[in-house]
Amino acid sequence: MAIPLKYNIGNISSRRVSTLMSVLGIGIVIAVMLSMMALSNGVNSAIISTGSKDNLMIMRDGSDTELDSWVDKAKFQVLRTLPGIQKDAQGQPVISPEIIIVFKLPKKDNPKGSNVNVRGVTPMGFEMRPYLKVIEGRMFRPGVNEVIVSRRIRDRFVGCNVGDSFHFGPQDWNVVGIFDGAGTSFDSEIWTDVGYLGSVRKRESYSTVVIRPADHDAATSIKAAVDNDNRLKLQAKSEYQYYDEQTSGLVGIKVLVGFVTFFMVIGATLGAMNTMFTAVASRTRELATLRALGFKRRAILMTVVIESAFVSLLGGLAGVLLALPVNLISTGTTNFKTFSEVAFNFNMGPAVALRGILLAVVAGVIGGLLPAISAARLPITRALREI
Amino acid sequence: METLVEIHDVRKVYKRDQFEIPVLNGITLGVPRGDFLALMGPSGSGKTTLLNLIAGIDRPTSGRILVDGQEVSSYSETALASWRARHVGFIFQMYNLIPVLNAAENVELPLLLTKLNRKQRKQHVENALAIVGLADRMTHYPRQLSGGQEQRVAIARAIVTDPTILVADEPTGDLDAKNADETLDLLQRLNAEFEKTIVMVTHDPKAAGRAKHALHLDKGVLAEGQYGYEAEPAVVRT
8 A cells, every 4th residue: 555645745744945945946947838838829829720621722833821822813713613612691602812912011129120911802801700800990991002900910010000001112001990810810910902902012813712612522622623623723722721831930939849848847857856855865764664664665656756746736836827927928920931920929728737737747757756766775774774 | 482583593794885794693593472572782783783684674694584484584675565564563762753644644554554444444543552541642743742652652553553573673762761661661561461572672771671581792693692591592493
């Protein structure tokens, strides 16, 4: 039978100050790790959550991003007539031709500016993204130089409030509304009328066309029709797949997060190890007594590891509490695949928090192992003489 | 009289760096069942080492030790742990109670290694604490007890599994005269009333005087000779 848990809890609470220090130490390490994970998660969800599995994106064959894709207006007319496209209440096919152009605009913290995606859409573009809401001002009117700006871009760039105007290219653009993209990558964009954008930027073709198939079978047949028609020279992929692929442009962040996580777990492990070496050293005679009474080496090993895991669990919980405020941080980075701004919120959801706590416990188990082994291997007769 | 502990030509050599330090130099001894034996001798004479060997927390370099017919000197580490749990009750000079457990929980520790259920364990703990006169101190923690009371809790822990043998290493070494007397009274009572076989290491001639027999070790050998007991030597099977 194992040594009772009350023994561990009693020991942890009897050395309150050193336990508190260990919990805080491990907690801070876990909080840093969770912040990095929240950053990565925030970027990922900002990009991936954009893609709907219901929508198909049609792009130029060989293009990786919307920016280097074009779809001729004649080809758009061919796509519009494909069988299997869902119809709206007016009987119109649910299909959205879109133009993406990069504007370089001055940032509040960087006057040299940064690239922002400007998306030209038709009203169908909004119908296909019903979660996108104008939260301030009004919708742009077609055929004029009006734009609506995402809330996060408004917060981070100069001259993007309702009533402001900014200059790009040969003309000024008037900001008439602010929209919320519900955490998707549209939160990093400015939207305007596709026809007007195309004409003033002299674009004879669309960048992409987004199609809503009627059902799964229709999606398969539309994809096959697009991919196999050599005259079109286009490719179709699910919108979700497209945005998932975009995260490869943020591989730097992922590597950084992995790097930091690795070292933070080592830090937490060393913290737990130090705590348990100290705890075991002060209880040498006690542990030897337990062995003399007949508790086997593995019972001693288990009790030390359990104690270490428990201290680390408390550290993990402290880490989650310490890291909670990062959820309030909204910032941005450059996606080096599109060279455009990606605005995102740090996102430490329950899954990330749980992963942090689990990693803390794993660190505790690993950190507790060495002190546990040394405690279990101590010769009883020598340990009994320890004061 | 039946021999409970048989020690055959036991030697123990410790290694310190490249040096070999002989501690026991060929001890042969038989301890009868129901005896209360005091082992005496100056520091470094090997008495605690001999006690540790009998208790199964150390193993001899050569020779054999049998307790109740079982050759414990040949047991593996794991088998020895199980054997100690069932057959040996320990009483230490510094009591060695677990500070974060109360008296009842300390006494219950060896019972956790048995198949007894919670209710049975509780009954055994109450009985053991009643025998040592501490039935009213069940929920007290070691820091809330006097030295004498702590040692009595430790004795309750030693007897709670009804072990084959009690080993006591300087059980009065950390107590004042009054508490030492009470502890020795209790050991004598356990020996006389409950027929517990006790082997006790002590420096104190007064404490040794409370035992049935006393043997002296010097430089790893028994001063009294091979069998030790003058009046009624125990039988050592060869």
